[in-house]
Amino acid sequence: xxxxxxxxxxxxxxxxxxxxxxxxxxxxxxxxxxxxxxxxxxxxxxxxxxxxxxxxxxxxxxxxxxxxxxxxxxxxxxxxxxxxxxxxxxxxxxxxxxxxxxxxxxxxxxxxxxxxxxxxxxxxxxxxxxxxxxxxxxxxxxxxxxxxxxxxxxxxxxxxxxxxxxxxxxxxxxxxxxxxxxxxxxxxxxxxxxxxxxxxxxxxxxxxxxxxxxxxxxxxxxxxxxxxxxxxxxxxxxxxxxxxxxxxxxxxxxxxxxxxxxxxxxxxxxxxxxxxxx
Amino acid sequence: xxxxxxxxxxxxxxxxxxxxxxxxxxxxxxxxxxxxxxxxxxxxxxxxxxxxxxxxxxxxxxxxxxxxxxxxxxxxxxxxxxxxxxxxxxxxxxxxxxxxxxxxxxxxxxxxxxxxxxxxxxxxxxxxxxxxxxxxxxxxxxxxxxxxxxxxxxxxxxxxxxxxxxxxxxxxxxxxxxxxxxxxxxxxxxxxxxxxxxxxxxxxxxxxxxxxxxxxxxxxxxxxxxxxxxxxxxxxxxxxxxxxxxxxxxxxxxxxxxxxxxxxxxxxxxxxxxxxxxxxxxxxxxxxxxxxxxxxxxxxxxxxxxxxxxxxxxxxxxxxxxxxxxxxxxxxxxxxxxxxxxxxxxxxxxxxxxxxxxxxxxxxxxxxxxxxxxxxxxxxxxxxxxxxxxxxxxxxxxxxxxxxxxxxxxxxxxxxxxxxxxxxxxxxxxxxxxxxxxxxxxxxxxxxxxxxxxxxxxxxxxxxxxxxxxxxxxxxxxxxxxxxxxxxxxxxxxxxxx
Numbered sequence: 179x180x181x182x183x184x185x186x187x188x189x190x191x192x193x194x195x196x197x198x199x200x201x202x203x204x205x206x207x208x209x210x211x212x213x214x215x216x217x218x219x220x221x222x223x224x225x226x227x228x229x230x231x232x233x234x235x236x237x238x239x240x241x242x243x244x245x246x247x248x249x250x251x252x253x254x255x256x257x258x259x260x261x262x263x264x265x266x267x268x269x270x271x272x273x274x275x276x277x278x279x280x281x282x283x284x285x286x287x288x289x290x291x292x293x294x295x296x297x298x299x300x301x302x303x304x305x306x307x308x309x310x311x312x313x314x315x316x317x318x319x320x321x322x323x324x325x326x327x328x329x330x331x332x333x334x335x336x337x338x339x340x341x342x343x344x345x346x347x348x349x350x351x352x353x354x355x356x357x358x359x360x361x362x363x364x365x366x367x368x369x370x371x372x373x374x375x376x377x378x379x380x381x382x383x384x385x386x387x388x389x390x391x392x393x394x395x396x397x398x399x400x401x402x403x404x405x406x407x408x409x410x411x412x413x414x415x416x417x418x419x420x421x422x423x424x425x426x427x428x429x430x431x432x433x434x435x436x437x438x439x440x441x442x443x444x445x446x447x448x449x450x451x452x453x454x455x456x
Numbered sequence: 457x458x459x460x461x462x463x464x465x466x467x468x469x470x471x472x473x474x475x476x477x478x479x480x481x482x483x484x485x486x487x488x489x490x491x492x493x494x495x496x497x498x499x500x501x502x503x504x505x506x507x508x509x510x511x512x513x514x515x516x517x518x519x520x521x522x523x524x525x526x527x528x529x530x531x532x533x534x535x536x537x538x539x540x541x542x543x544x545x546x547x548x549x550x551x552x553x554x555x556x557x558x559x560x561x562x563x564x565x566x567x568x569x570x571x572x573x574x575x576x577x578x579x580x581x582x583x584x585x586x587x588x589x590x591x592x593x594x595x596x597x598x599x600x601x602x603x604x605x606x607x608x609x610x611x612x613x614x615x616x617x618x619x620x621x622x623x624x625x626x627x628x629x630x631x632x633x634x635x636x637x638x639x640x641x642x643x644x645x646x647x648x649x650x651x652x653x654x655x656x657x658x659x660x661x662x663x664x665x666x667x668x669x670x671x672x673x674x675x676x677x678x679x680x681x682x683x684x685x686x687x688x689x690x691x692x693x694x695x696x697x698x699x700x701x702x703x704x705x706x707x708x709x710x711x712x713x714x715x716x717x718x719x720x721x722x723x724x725x726x727x728x729x730x731x732x733x734x735x736x737x738x739x740x741x742x743x744x745x746x747x748x749x750x751x752x753x754x755x756x757x758x759x760x761x762x763x764x765x766x767x768x769x770x771x772x773x774x775x776x777x778x779x780x781x782x783x784x785x786x787x788x789x790x791x792x793x794x795x796x797x798x799x800x801x802x803x804x805x806x807x808x809x810x811x812x813x814x815x816x817x818x819x820x821x822x823x824x825x826x827x828x829x830x831x832x833x834x835x836x837x838x839x840x841x842x843x844x845x846x847x848x849x850x851x852x853x854x855x856x857x858x859x860x861x862x863x864x865x866x867x868x869x870x871x872x873x874x875x876x877x878x879x880x881x882x883x884x885x886x887x888x889x890x891x892x893x894x895x896x897x898x899x900x901x902x903x904x905x906x907x908x909x910x911x912x913x914x915x916x917x918x919x920x921x922x923x924x925x926x927x928x929x930x931x932x933x934x935x936x937x938x939x940x941x942x943x944x945x946x947x948x949x950x951x952x953x954x
Contacts, residue, residue, distance in 0.1 A: 189706045190706050190707045190708060190709060190717035190718065191708075191709045191717065193706040193708075193871075194598070194606060195598075195601060195867045195868070196829065196867035196868055196869065196870030196871045196899075197867075197870070198704050198706055198870060198871075199867065199870030199899065199902055199903070201704065202704060202870070202902045202903065203902055206902065221717060221734075222716075222717065222734060222735075223715060240709075241606040241607070241608045241709070242606070242608075243606075243608050243714065244709050244714065247714065247715065305601075305602070305603065305604070305605040305609070307601060307602030307603075307605075307861075307863060307865070308861040308863050309861070309863045309864055329863055329864065329865045329867065331601050331602065331605055333605055333606075394865075394867055395867055396867055396870060399870070399898065399899065399902050400895065400898075431898075434894055434898065435894070435898060437894060438892075438894035438895050438898070441890075441891055441894070441914070442864050442891060442892075442895075445855065445862075445864060445891045449860070449861065449862045450860070452857070452860075452862065
């Protein structure tokens with residue numbers, strides 16, 4: 179049986195918005211696909227990440243104030259070599275900032291992130307909470323051309339070249355950057371904004387995939403079609419030959435969450451007309 | 457110019473109170489205070505007879521209303537005159553209202569104590585206007601993420617409210633992602649507050665309070681690093697303490713050092729229980745504290761400092777309100793006998809539960825806070841602990857519509873342990889909401905609740921939910937949803953009776 183080895187990195191530091199649900203969904207779906215699922219939980223900063231045998235490292239959303247230490251631990255744990263060797267990383271919520279080069283505080287102080295990608299993430303206030311709907315780039319292998327639905331609690335903004343973004347936000351703020359100008363806070367539907375990042379995720383590209391998104395939900399629970407594709411992508415990057423077994427349960431789950439996504443999309447299309455209680 | 461404006465504000469506030477009482481005396485409001493502040497923005501600072509030793513503020517994520525109400529009740533039982541914002545208006549307007557209502561026509565506070573429940577985001581503004589002598593903190597947990605983002609955001613807000621303007625500008629308190637080379641802690645404690653009260657200056661407020669901290673809650677306990685004098689309270693292990701660790705259990709980073717993770721010996725309520733940091737050793741029971749021991753939910757009693765107290769409210773989250781109150785009462789020199797008598801006849805107006813009957817069923821309503829996994833978990837635990845082994849849970853989480861942009865967050869469900877529901881006899885769960893019923897049901901199933909026992913009701917219509925209740929095979933129905941929707945159901949049930 180083919181196995182997928184998941185590193186659940188620092189869950190006590192990175193579980194801000196029910197994000198352990200990402201692991202719950204990932205495990206469940208991977209098993210439904212016919213995989214043996216091995217989860218290596220790494221609790222302490224500085225503990226061995228077990229990257230030699232890992233296929234996918236999960237970085238769930240964490241507090242901004244904790245990110246620099248997590249980044250340092252990931253660098254020290256060999257995350258760069260891991261990706262170069264074909265291992266994939268998935269980061270969600272504020273933690274996708276870990277994938278970049280630097281973290282920039284409100285006062286301009288810069289600390290290093292993992293350096294897996296070349297972008298900077300800047301902390302800003304006020305907090306912006308809203309739904310987020312993303313269309314992933316069509317050129318991405320397995321995960322391309324998909325609609326992803328979730329929410330966003332935005333404390334940051336980051337400028338990522340469009341060709342490196344995970345996709346376009348068809349609703350919501352995304353990375354908070356539109357055409358090199360920072361999106362005004364408090365904006366509602368900000369179509370055209372980028373979301374996240376996706377590197378090494380196109381056919382023929384070497385190394386592992388580095389995927390980050392602002393989406394919360396948890397994103398892998400709300401979008402099981404994406405989760406299935408993410409698993410396939412991670413295995414492909416490790417050159418593990420695998421064909422998913424048919425699963426009625428998974429198909430039913432996908433159908434149900436697609437229905438939910440439709441309802442939520444409609445809600446976001448119409449909510450601006452609803453009276454604000456204040 | 458100051459005095460006439462202040463008096464105008466005060467009297468305008470009092471007139472507003474008269475008008476509000478004519479409409480509905482029982483209705484909670486912050487209107488008198490809001491009017492007073494509109495007339496004189498410095499109104500609160502100018503009320504005389506307010507000194508730090510008289511002011512007790514209670515803040516935190518969960519339990520501040522109950523705790524403040526309990527403290528007020530005990531102080532009154534001890535013979536003191538107490539001014540308070542009992543009605544739960546806990547922002548600046550509500551605090552100002554308490555001052556309007558309890559001041560003489562000349563603007564002097566007519567009370568021995570000013571006990572205030574203060575919203576954690578408003579604490580800074582309140583502490584700039586009033587000298588807080590005692591600050592009780594219940595807990596700092598995940599809550600209303602659309603407003604608060606992260607618990608650290610609230611923790612830093614509270615820390616900043618404890619620093620005088622002088623100390624603040626000297627040390628800098630900007631929220632930074634401090635680089636670490638592994639030797640220095642990432643989370644730098646703020647400088648200890650400077651104790652220099654200058655009551656004659658309208659621009660100066662020094663908040664150098666005695667802190668009353670939850671010994672079992674890591675974030676609030678980390679406020680001990682401010683260096684301010686501190687009392688601790690906590691609750692020992694009892695029949696409802698949880699030691700079982702699910703493979704998905706997560707805790708939090710240590711707010712004292714930032715390098716370690718919190719490990720709980722056990723949890724009395726969600727994410728609250730004796731703990732220790734895996735790296736720096738920061739934790740519970742490192743200083744004297746008043747702890748509830750021998751908590752007996754059947755006898756409805758607990759023991760503290762060898763005295764036995766009645767505990768009429770036996771839901772687990774109440775134990776920490778009791779502990780806080782007993783600790784503070786002891787510090788204030790109130791005898792255990794007086795405290796015990798008061799706790800025995802305390803009525804919690806800030807309650808989160810109500811009961812209705814419909815179609816031969818009993819509907820138990822449990823109110824939770826939005827985007828707050830810990831109150832949701834408390835509700836789940838309360839349902840599990842209720843008598844019976846055939847219960848129905850009606851879960852209507854709904855989209856968040858407090859302010860635009862409205863959004864569909866249900867992710868806090870994933871921070872709960874739903875296993876307690878099946879263990880506690882919940883044989884059926886109906887998730888209702890026009891927009892997020894499917895999401896909620898999926899969350900329950902992903903967290904381990906059986907899909908076969910879950911139903912989706914994609915509606916907000918009260919009639920549809922009442923029909924589902926009528927058709928339920930169970931007679932004990934537990935409803936978790938927002939207060940507004942519950943009020944509509946309550947009204948509809950009443951209408952159908954007549």
